[in-house]
Amino acid sequence: MTICKLCFISGRVQGVFFRTSTARRAIELKLTGYAKNLPDGRVEVLACGASAAVDTLCEWLWDGPPAARVNEVVIREVERDDIPKVFTVN
Numbered sequence: 001m002t003i004c005k006l007c008f009i010s011g012r013v014q015g016v017f018f019r020t021s022t023a024r025r026a027i028e029l030k031l032t033g034y035a036k037n038l039p040d041g042r043v044e045v046l047a048c049g050a051s052a053a054v055d056t057l058c059e060w061l062w063d064g065p066p067a068a069r070v071n072e073v074v075i076r077e078v079e080r081d082d083i084p085k086v087f088t089v090n
Helices: 018-028 051-060
Strands: 002-012 032-037 043-050 069-078 087-089
Touching: 002 051, 018 032, 018 043, 018 051, 018 087, 043 051
Parallel strands: 032 087
Antiparallel strands: 002 043, 002 069, 032 043
16 A cells, blocks of 8 residues: 655755755655755655655655755655655755
């Protein structure tokens, strides 16, 4: 069963390859969705796929790439009719 979780990551998460690193990890986990910067300095991640793989990515978001300093990760499960086919960086 495919689930989707929407995550908002705050801290030093822009300009440190957070989106690219997230996409790499998501693709390794066979997830779809996206990672994008928000105007307020956070990164938004949508992760869709097998429950265990989505949970693994959500845990990884607390660490991110080496240059990141994550202060908070807010996660909520969402229902979507339009589940993405690939993982993209926006």
